[in-house]
Amino acid sequence: MHDKNIYKPIRSKIINIIEESPTIKTFVLVPEEEFSFKTGQFIEVTVENVGEAPFTPSSSPLETKQLEVTIMRAGYVTDQMHKMEPGQYMGIRGPYGRGYPVEEYYDKEVLILGGGCGFAPIRSLLYSLKAISDKLRKVTLCYGSKTQEECIYKPYIKELRETPKFEVFRSVDKADESWEEKVGVVTVLLDDIKVDIPNSVAVVCGPPIMMKFGTKKLLEMGYPEDKIYLSMEKNMSCGLGKCGHCAMGNYFVCKDGPVFTYNEIKDTPHIWM
């Protein structure tokens, strides 16, 4: 039980802002109080006098002095976030919810399907998986974005490609001649990869339409329903399981998720919205 005020954010200084794409920025935050999270858990980020929105940190959970939040400009609050500068303060609350159960991935291949800004939670997961890579067989990242410009974390992709046991495949919906990787929606990447499905788990994170078709494809490939891990997105306000906004059937995504296995939610209405 937490005795402190559950609604009060921790002031966190923006020490750096990285432009990942024309619409996506990563904010490097230093909280004024001790703060840690497990990979896949989310935090509520406040812009004073403006609003608050949930994000899964994109940095490594092993890094405790600072954390990174990758934010796509998509609405009123994120518009204001994109106008902020280093030296200013955001507020953070959390961590909340159930993240990725990485210990269940031991001795397995991990196939990760990511789309757009859904790469943010995945990058945090990849950092965690790298730290335990001796316990994993292989990690395959399939990442798709709309255009080349919208491919985020370019330096990190390079680093990942040089990491033993990790492989990276990328696709964009539309590309010019300079693009040397795949063209098409992210699921086309699944046609080319080699996975030992009985010894594998799949992780999907991206926009709802991509999650829907990604999951469908994984099921067709033979992934069992309880081996597909989905990071669900819903409208959220409190993040604490009180305000009702993120209700999804018998679940509150904030406290019961945001990570669910497909079998847990397949009969729930409106999962892909």
Place this chain on the structure above:
Amino acid sequence: MKVYRVLEQKFFEFLAETLSEYSVFAPFLKGNYTEYGEISPEKIKDINFGGNTPITPLKAFFFPIKENVVATKKPQQRIILGVPNCDLAALTLLDNIYLGGEFEDNCYKENRSNTLIIGKDCDEMKPSCHCTSYSLKPYSEKNCDVSMSFWEGIFYLTPISEKGQVFLDKYKISRNESFDTLPDEVTRKRAELVEELTKQNKDVPDEIASRKGIEKENPELWKKHASTCVSCGACSLICPTCHCFLLIDRKDFEKVKNWDACQLPGFAKVAAGEDPLARLYDRVKYRYLCKFSYKPDMFNALACTGCGRCIDTCLGKINKNEVISEACR
């Protein structure tokens, strides 16, 4: 059980005495409806001990319409007097949501613990009252500190919680004549009202039948009943169990918790535009599922106490009981 018998005059003196320590709220008749108001020594004689369910549900004392949940507040000791059982029953769900789970809502907890609740026996019913359909009674036996019955100029006070007993001892109520049971006339009056409510609602499905009916795939039913809904959200806002809110940000990282409702358009819309409750009839159906399926599964409590406020308040004249009866057919 101990029941203290207090004459009206003595009861009024006792209420006046509590005012030095507590802010006391009680039901008053305002026009043709009942509403809670703060009492002063002059107003005690005007308290409406009979009458209908107050317009505002009890939840508003613990989960106010707007509340700054970050700023430090001065604690206020309160008594809420004359609460009907449909509102008390709602506390089971609200407590499970706000006080249960990993995070205890510190504001709700403080508001609850600073408040002493005195429940009352209902002595008349509205056409929409239907607590008995969900195995509830129109008088208080739990979820309050003291239960209060009134009969011909005499108040009968029964301590329900330890806090209630301590309170009655402190104000020397327990020095009044006491009995082991309520007098026959009170018990009889209670039974008569239960009978009347049961008769009035003989066609209203119980919670189990309601759930079955609502869970059926029947889009035409929801489209039909949603056709007069204007998405005003009144049914949710006035509901004693509806707990949804939106945090609004202020300067200095302060946050204001505001009542919100799943019936309002955009409640579930995400920044990129997707909205699982975009369609009006999905929102209307969602409310029924939430009350009879989701909340019982998630928080072990039905989210309807049969207070009938949603029926009384609906601008589109949607009668929840008629919707459910039709869903069960």
